[in-house]
Amino acid sequence: MRMRLFLLFPAILGLILTPVSPAHAASTPLVTVDGTRFVDGHGREVVLRGFNVSGEVKLAEKGRLPFADAAAARTSALAMRNLTNANAVRFLLSWEAAQPAPGVIDTTYLAKVTEQAGAFADAGFAVLFDFHQDLFSRYLFNSGSWYTGNGAPKWWVQAGNYPQESCGVCVTWGQNITQNAAVQQATYDFWRNRTDFMWQAEQVLRYLRTNLGDSRFAHVLGVDPWNEPYAGKYDSGQNSRTWEQTVLWPFYQSFRAMMDTAGWTDRPAFVEPNPFWNGNVSNQTGGLLDAGAIGPRYVFNSHFYDQAAISGVLMWGKATDGRESADFAKIRDRSTALSTAAIVSEFGHPLTGYTSDKAPSVDKAMYQGLDSRLTGAQWWGSVAGSGAALSGLQWQWDTNSGRHQELMNDNPDKVKTAGDAWNDEDFSAVAMDDTGTAYLRQDARLLDRIYPAAVAGRTLAFAYEDRARDGSTAMAWIPVPASLPNVRTTVNSSRYGVLVWRSGGDGSPTEVKLPAGFRNTIASDVAYTISADGRTLSLAGTGAAGVVHYALIADSVAPTAAVLTAAKTELAAWAKTAFPS
Template sequence: MRISFTFPEAAAMRRAVLLVVLFLSSLLVAPARAEFDGSELQVSGGVFRDEHGREVVLRGFNVSGTAKLAEHRGLPFASTQDARRSAQAMKELTGANAVRFLLTWAWIEPQRGRIDHTYLDGVTAQLRAFTGLGIRVYLDFHQDLYSRHLFDQDSWYTGDGAPAWAASGYPKESCGLCFHWGQNMKNNNAVTAATYDFWHNRDGVQDSFVDAAGEALRHVKEALPANEFKLVVGVDPLNEPYAGKYDAGQTSQTWERDLLMPFYQRFRAKMDEVGWAAKPAFVEPLVFWNQNVDFFAEPGGLALVPSLGERFVFNAHFYDGKAQSGVLMPGKAADGQYTQAFGTIRDRARALGTTAIVSEFGHPVSGFTSDKTPSVLKAIYQGLDSAAPGARWWSAPRGSVLSGSQWHWDTNYGRHRELMNDNPAKVKTDGDAMNDEHFSAVRLDAAGTPVLTVDRAIVDRVYPRAVAGTTLAFTYEDRAYQSWQQIPLANVRSVVGSAPFAVLVWDSDGGTAPTELHLPQSLRSPLVISSAAASVQGDRLLLRGGPGRQFALVTAPSGGDVAAAEAELGRWFTSW
């Protein structure tokens, strides 16, 4: 490991070069200290901050697995042991520090007014597989197409969410010639009618959901040790909300204002009542608000809601529908392809007075469009990391880093045994076992060992786990698929060579807690050029600097003139 330090003493900071060769094998194999990891997060100043005032970025996956299925009664894993093995693999293979953890109303309240605490015990035990490793969690009350109980045994599609008692009495379901399961949201009369009734609280169905969700949250809080409950960041009240159908004269935006937001306020009040007052609600806008296929797209983004405030988080999803179609985007994703879309998410959160998270994103890892997966995932992570494409980052790098959870992490992938819609003649074993999807970033090999289904270079990334102050700019070039970063500084370009690299610029608060970057497998023995003192602990780069603006470049040692590169970086840094 080579680390180059510069020290913040006026102009000398730009010129001083101290190249230190450190042989710290014991440090590299020892477990990383986690003395700052157990603090609770809150939204403050448009970002997540921990108890030490550090700006925190959440990165990880949706823990879904069988949570959307009946196979293991709505739990993500077959057992708590499987959950622990999966959590450990996620941490080791990707450096994730947070997960979105699914649970489902149908399994919480299978009979009206009766809460299944055995199911909630299972949820809590599997959730603790992650909090026990210091991985933060935010809960998601999940639904797709309202409920699996709307669908006939021989249907092409299925859903999840509401229990059977809340999905009875609706017309026979049929989506007609639907080519994607999501079309059921608009075309299936059973789905649209049941969804409409939920938002209008027919027969008190929404009341029942809010009360059941409250009991689930109460159970989780009481079952978790206090130090692990601190690692629970918040809760998503309902996955991918949609009106079903609109009232006369109603638009998608007025529906958000008049029906969706009041539901979120009710849910927020229930959170406060059951001991979750310190946790934000991760609220989603209308599901189609940022869809890039015109056939599906509808205005939304909570545009008519004047403010959310810091007790809420603006919670968006992003999937490239054109790329998934295989026709509307015939080629691969390109540099900067999604920066505008993620810029819109940043702008909406800012306008609503809070921070943003992209709680779902991804692309199929198998199937006829999976050749696009490396480029699409790379471009999505680029959009999360920075508001500028790689070709322009060095000249216009400013932009916040977005938190996000990739869809998804399923160690059952390809090994399911799901009776689709309870039909013993339709046993689903392939992929996600849900509407023919193939999204899991992980599977088990023949020996039962978790292995990635995607290039590790794309999902095991440098990202700022915690910044002591305020992030001004960040970028990471993973070198997977192709290189999009254009380094204009000749000596820096020579030092970096073809290695992965990251650059962080931040305003340091000079506090006692360090700025932390996750180091992927490819950069565990890094070359660091920084204005802050740097050290490595396992998969963490720790940066400690005094008050004021700081920078750090992280790459692999590959040659070149480090002193000259450092001087170039100093000149670039002072041009801000």
């Protein structure tokens, strides 16, 4: 291991950070963890859906910030809300920008972070902060490199005297993780010398806690300590499981204690496992198998990318019904075993490149996996196995998509403008036109979804048939069975969602998010209202606790009263059979 002798003397450098006062430390979060659920102050089960903001943080062009300024952040937040009805974001942070030199914190950078994250809180979003890295650091790469990284500061990397980076014949940037000796060694060293990072993280969290203010900080979910943690290389006799047990989990425990010191006692650490544990082209074990019951001060925080689909050779053709269901069920199972809530804080598929034709179907299958454990073919007949919806944040939301001016590795001859401007990736679901108006780069039917944002009680089952398009073809994976003829007539080949829940909470309504322009034909056993903007369905929460309720929401022309009444009768009998009292 290469040793670092940096000593942290911020006082010598004149750094004074405002301490966290007891009053600030008592700020009440809007969303907390209860068992395996996120809940709000009314005891309602919360589902978080949204995007990562944003891969721009990997770039130098805007100072490792998601946006040029707070005004651009507000524009992006409003566009996300209006175009997708999302309620949460994962907001990326840069170690490199926060700590430009040993013992130094750049409070100008943190002030801009606070303004930009605050814009999303002001717009009503829940905000998950993320200390982001990929390939450990941009400073492992030279001006002529094929790839680049992000994360650790230049001074940290320079102290390591790492070998010339080389990935050999690597088809994708991710192969550097396991094939590039410089990336492997620097990552290995990080896990054995985290003092600089931990000190920096504490200063960042203290600053955010103090400067966001109570009303904005109430929207903060917590913090992701380290994006996609990997060993770099294993010691003799070590494997992915034992590395998680002996290296990664102790790091999370130390980070958790630091959060308490920084005034984040009532916010969980969103802890990620080894990113290869749930990869469909890897046989590595993991998922924090030896951590025991970790909640509610931790959240199980997984990513999922269909590596077989991205490869172009391990999955032929398009995704079909249930393609990702087992992998997302695996995340749910780890949540249960760890006794805490789960979130999929990254998922998605490239929108350009040689496998981009798979994006509509693969992304649809991922949303299907978030919505239910079941395939569409199973859903109506085996609904008792559906389970609660998972929270998920798609990678990514970058309003600068396709309009970058990034000098890759500071090379003036490599000006990257296309896509995400980082290692030839292109994932952003949004872009801006020449008038500065945001537009979706994917089918709005996929991204602007029905989802149960706040359920008064416990979700028993949820599904959404979005009928998103693959080209001109509507992908319909959840057919209404012939045994429910009036439900089938009510749906009438339209988009539709079904929610079944067992009542609870304090009498507050269940809130379901609705796509823009939905015609909202509703069949439910409870009274309901729809918000003035048409984007939220409120289902009455009054009545006895523990009662099974249902709601069918269809984008169809309302059928006759007789058909709608008959559809309710069918749904009531179906729900009672699946979920007897």
